[in-house]
Amino acid sequence: MSVMPHLKSPSATAAVLELVDVVKRYPGDPPVEALRGVSLTVREGEMLAILGRSGSGKSTLLHVMGTLDTPDEGIVRVAGYDTSALSDRQLSALRARHIGFVFQQFFLLDGMSVLDNAADGLLYTGLPLHERRAAAREALERVGLGHRLQHRPAQLSGGERQRVAIARAVVNRPAVILADEPTGNLDSASGAALIELLRELHDEGATIAVITHDRDIAAAAPRRVEIDDGRIVLDTRLAA
Amino acid sequence: MIRGAALAASRIHPAELLRLGSMGLRTRRLRAALSALGIAIGIAAMVAVLGVSESSRANLIAQLNQLGTNLLTATPGNTFLGQTAVLPHEAPATIGRLTSVQAVSSTAVVQGVTVRRTDQIPPTNTSGISVRWTDTSLLRTLNGSVYRGQWLNDASAHYPAAVLGWVAAQRLGVVDLEQPTQVYLGNRWFTVVGVLQSLPLAPEIDRSVLIGLPVAQAEFLAEDAPDTVYVRSDPDRVLQTRDLLPRAANPAHPEEVNVSRPSDALAARAAAQAAFTSLFVGLGAVALLVGGVGIANVMVISVLERRSEIGLRRALGATRRLVAVQFLAESLLLSLLGGVGGVAMGAAATAVYAQLQGLPAVVPPIAMVGGLAAALGVGAVAGLYPANRAARLSPTEALRTV
Secondary structure (H helix, E strand, O other): OOOOOOOOOHHHOOEEEEEEEEEEEEOOOOOEEEEEEEEEEEEOOOEEEEEOOOOOOHHHHHHHHOOOOOOOEEEEEEOOEEHHHOOHHHHHHHHHHHEEEEOOOOOOOOOOOHHHHHHHHHOOEOOOHHHHHHHHHHHHHHOOOOOOOOOOHHHOOHHHHHHHHHHHHHOOOOOEEEEEOOOOOOOHHHHHHHHHHHHHHHHOOOOEEEEEOOHHHHHOOOEEEEEEOOEEEEEEEOOO | OOOOOOOOOOEOOOOHHHHHHHHHHHHOHHHHHHHHHHHHHHHHHHHHHHHHHHHHHHHHHHHHHHHOOOEEEEEEOEOOOOOEOOOOOOHHHHHHOOOOEEEEEEEEEOOOOOEEOOOOOOOOOOOOOEEEEEOOOHHHHOOOOEEEEOOOOOOHHHOOEEEEOHHHHHHHOOOOOOOOOEEEEOOEEEEEEEEEOOOOOOHHHHOEEEEEHHHHHHHHOOOOOOOEEEEEEOHHHHHHHHHHHHHHHOOOOHHHEEEEOOHHHHHHHHHHHHHHHHHHHHHHHHHHHHHHHHHHHHHHHHHHHOHHHHHHHHHOOOOHHHHHHHHHHHHHHHHHHHHHHHHHHHHHHHHHHHHHHOOOOOOOHHHHHHHHHHHHHHHHHHHHHHHHHHHHOOHHHHHOOO
16 A cells, blocks of 8 residues: 555545456366456546456456346446346446446447437437437537538548547446457557547546556556466566 | 446437438439339339229119119020020010019010111021010110110000111111111011110020010010019019019919029129239238349348447447338338339229220229238348348447448
8 A cells, every 4th residue: 555655545535436356167078268257346436447458358348347248156246236146238328327438449430420329329218319419519629520410320430430439438327447459459649649548537536447558548547457377476566 | 337227218309210211212312213113113012903803893783773773574484394495475464563663575586587787688587686575664674775766665566676786787787867777587688667775684685676566566466475584673672572483473383483683794794803812912011022032132131231330329329129120111102112113003903994995983992091001011131131230240340340
């Protein structure tokens, strides 16, 4: 605890994400253990980078953290909910309201405008379209795309597309944003700008976990978790 | 910790369902249009078949109503020994005594006499037209009308005057009576005084040249025993009249009298058409089925292509059910599109056909409602498997892009 004097004491901020001895196996002969007892706590307002080589289990970790996949052993708590006790419907509700995802491939829908793509972040909360659009406009203005609302995703650059995806992830004010290689499909300049945007969101209070294999990007995060062969091998917090 | 707090379930605003369901169609318009066309052709075939048959049935029924179902005919049957019987010449008079009978007329073929356009044509060339003598009351009993000229009256019945049935006039090439027209009957000229409209209930009159009984007896020594007696009955007592007719026509040998109701033939035609209709509707249903397979096909492809969208939606908080609902809505929308188009096409085809045939255009409402319902049913069934498949896809698998 003495290495992070700038942080409030852990008890003061709530854990938004908590993994305890999580094991995930994929069937096969022999079965592959993608996660071998991972314990990790992410507190409100934290920004961390999860660093690992390809095949180290970091994607599986993100899926388990985001409740897209269920662990074979261990406990995953998201926003205080023990996910092992939740049904598929309840897990979906948890994702709809408490988790925002950003993917390497953006996953924007070409049939809709930028505004409606961002508004999809609120689709499954049951809000009517005009309310979702209002929130999406605000989020897009925040990521610097207020002038691109009616464009189609195909008309945007890669960096802009990823910003739309970030707007979609933050539009429902999630407890945690999970970003999976968000700069993986971007050139270095747009990648750096994107990391800067994530840092700004973090400064404004968002809780963000970025998965990456790029040490430079990991260096930008106040907390760095390294994973190798399904285990956490390093967990450091840097002084700001 | 907020452990235990109730988690508000994932749901979508009801108004979003249409938007969500139409999204896939809007991005792939040609494909959507083609697969909807498959359904549309099936529905159009069914609606058009029902519409066309209903239109011609409506026409037949209108004809029946106009002609009346209270016309009966009495004809000689066979004797006990199998020879052709003869109706007594007083049969019309005895039948006329029945209280349920409103009008009686008799007619008979004048044996051995043929009609020809001129005397240059050999007498054996009859063109399938017979020469009949008839009462002057025949036209009234049959509810018939004159197309050109006039009907026989008590005066012209004594003179060589002839009235042509509709088919007879056509076969003899008599178009109008602007010029005095004559036909050669047997061995002398008769003047054509009139042409009758077609008589659907008495096709044998359509194919006859009609002359009065007095002139037939004078010129051709015709017998006065009728071979057909037309009876117009009280509409409410048709069956009763039919039962009484044999004894009234030939009290000595009622078993030698055949009685028929010509409108039964028309009614049978209407019924036969209904049988054909179900056959064609069956063919339309096959087309609809093929259209449904097309929609299922397109939906399966859509699910395969949109794996990452499914993964994204699951990440955004869609439950399996909401994913299934989205694809089902898309399939239903596609089939509804086809259904509406098909009903419109079928109704238009019916209208065109009816216009060309001079029939009243009737598209039964049940065909339109049924067509839409069938389309939606097919869409639901076709969408069920792809939607279920989309819902079963695990989010991580869906998000894994190749």
